[in-house]
Amino acid sequence: MAAIKDTTYTPPSMVLAVLALAMATFMQVLDSTIANVALPTIAGNLGVSSEQSTWIITSFAVCNAIALPLTGWLSRRIGQLRLFILSVSLFTFTSFLCGIATSMPELIAFRALQGFFAGPMFPMCQTLLLAIFPSVKRGAALALISMVTVVAPIVGPITGGWITDNYSWPWIFFINIPIGIFCCLVVWQQLKGRADTTAKLPVDIIGIALLVLGVGLLQVVLDLGNNADWFESTNIVVMTIISVIALISFVIWELTEKNPIVNLYLFKDRNYAFGTIALVLSYSAFFAINIILPQWLQIYMGYTSIWAGLAAAPMGILPLILSPLIGKYAHKTDLRLLASISFVIIGISCFLRANFNTFVDFASVAEVQLFMGIGIAFMFMPLTTIFLSNLDHDQVAEASGLTTFLRVLGASFASSLTTWIWNRRADYHHATLAEHVSLQNPGAVEYLDKIGGATQSNLYSINSIVEKQSYMMSTNDYFYMLGCLFFVLIGFIWVTKGPFIKDSSAKPTAIKK
Structure with missing residues (x-):
């Protein structure tokens, strides 16, 4: 041929x-x-x-x-x-x-x-x-x-x-x-x-309706769930049930429809499936870093929104410098190796943040962000190339749209779960620390005596200190968890199969129903 x-x-x-x-x-x-x-x-x-x-x-x-x-x-x-x-x-x-x-x-x-x-x-x-x-x-x-x-x-x-x-x-x-x-x-x-x-394709009305209902309600649940106390809210429960039923029906319908609105058969390709999983999960974890760090800096470290943004900004410096070089020379190496390097560096940066304390200064935060930028530079391009590697040009638009959708949805999950886990772990640490602040603890009594006794204002001051420390410990816990996740994702990358960048004369694989 x-x-x-x-x-x-x-x-x-x-x-x-x-x-x-x-x-x-x-x-x-x-x-x-x-x-x-x-x-x-x-x-x-x-x-x-x-x-x-x-x-x-x-x-x-x-x-x-x-x-x-x-x-x-x-x-x-x-x-x-x-x-x-x-x-x-x-x-x-x-x-x-x-x-x-x-x-x-x-x-x-x-x-x-x-x-x-x-x-x-x-x-x-x-x-x-x-x-x-x-x-x-x-x-x-x-x-x-x-x-x-x-x-x-x-x-x-x-x-x-x-x-x-x-x-x-x-x-x-x-x-x-x-x-x-x-x-x-x-x-x-x-x-x-x-x-x-x-091409004059027929309109998959049922597929569109199920997609709008399922995805729309799921996104609302993810965005409003924390404020509504999740499944303590009847509205959240009802929307979740309807969303799950609609999405399951959507998948079944699209897999059996002659002209589906979304080509789910793309996931039959190993590189697309595992490349997409790795990209979605790594981006979600990356998104979680960008949520929890500014919140912690602003609420408990006294940063303004501008200074919190400046502390996070150094992670974008090295990708600006390295991305063009990686794009130019990536075809000469195994993209799985580049993605693995990315996950290792970002994972290490998470472990470094897991050792932060309430005395950490602006420079230390910015330096870790700058270091993570090396990993970010090596992340997106290799992963995108891997999941697109077996697709012909006519499939790029639908593959990119589907992966981007999953990436956005993953970021929404990350946003909701980050806030929920962060607050839950802080509550746990607050309860643990508060056990030691009692009149039965000689150390606590001695400290209260030094600051003027167990007055209401002094107890409030101590509670503020406990709260700040509990959120610091919760932040450390979450960054440690994210660091572990990045190392686990390395395994997903090595399930894919090269070569990922083919010569222009090579025939791409068309994935069809």
Whole structure:
């Protein structure tokens, strides 16, 4: 059988095309975190409670999670380039609507639309980048995406805080407008000559309905579960049951439907299955680090949101430097080795944080973040290359969309579980430490005598110290657990099978039902 030729399309200006695609990715990833620090300000300006303002985040996440698995079907239906342009255009327009919203219901509705239109952007950026890079340079394209994926979530909270403090919260949405217009115009101009096939596929209405119901309710449960005390809430229990039934029905339906909305048969490929598992779990653990560290620094170490962001920011420095080099030379080594190095370094960084105490200084926190950046630089590009390695170009969009959906869902689980585990472990340590603060303990009595006796203010002061220490111990526990997880994930990587970067003349494996 004749080998399939490399179908790479070379745009008139590779630099402009890559720049516009990278900026679109950066804008979309940035927007998933930039609004977080502005919630108190938005709530105050629109006259709602802080609890109600969390729907700004939840509405975006729910609709984004629903749209991601649909990316493959949409790209086959209307074409990859047209889907990208449509998504970016509507994302930009809804960003404008978010900025001019005058009430919380308006803002939540516009954020929901913005989240839905953001769904296909990352998978399509990845697909189009791979389309303009030769097969042997696929690593360079994925390294670029990886670099943006790491840097944008770090920049988001810092940028959001700075804009909110110095201007006004609508500008966190308005800044998308010039970027979105630039990306649409440049990408269309550069890639309009590329052949783009479409197919009139039937609409899997039942599959879409089950997906929307199952994923939508699951995302709401994950976002609101902690505040509602999880299964102590009847609403959470009901939504969880409906979500589980809908998702199980969705999987069964998609595996038997002739024209499924999501191709679950991609998981028949070993590299896609285990590469996706490794990517989703490692990203979830990475996301958990980015949740617990800033919270601990702000609530119990007295950092402002800006300084907490600056303490975390060094992890993005080395990926900026190393990612292009890794992308350039990755094809000369075993990608499983690079991913293993990544997990070892990030795991060690977690163990280093597990030894922090309440006297740790800014420099020590930043140094560990800088060290972890080495591991981050080696993580995304090898893992993405591994899970895409056996797929042909027509499958990249649906594979990327499905994996990105699972990655986003994993991050939602990580967010909810991190807060839950952190608080539960803190309660445990608080109870253990509090046992020693009693009038039967000579040491406690001696300390109370030194500070003026067992007055209410002194007991309150001691309780504050105990609480701070209990959360420090809980933070140590959680980082130790994350460190162990990264070392366990090394085993998943070595189940995959190379070669992962093939010559352009090699025929890819098409995975079909």
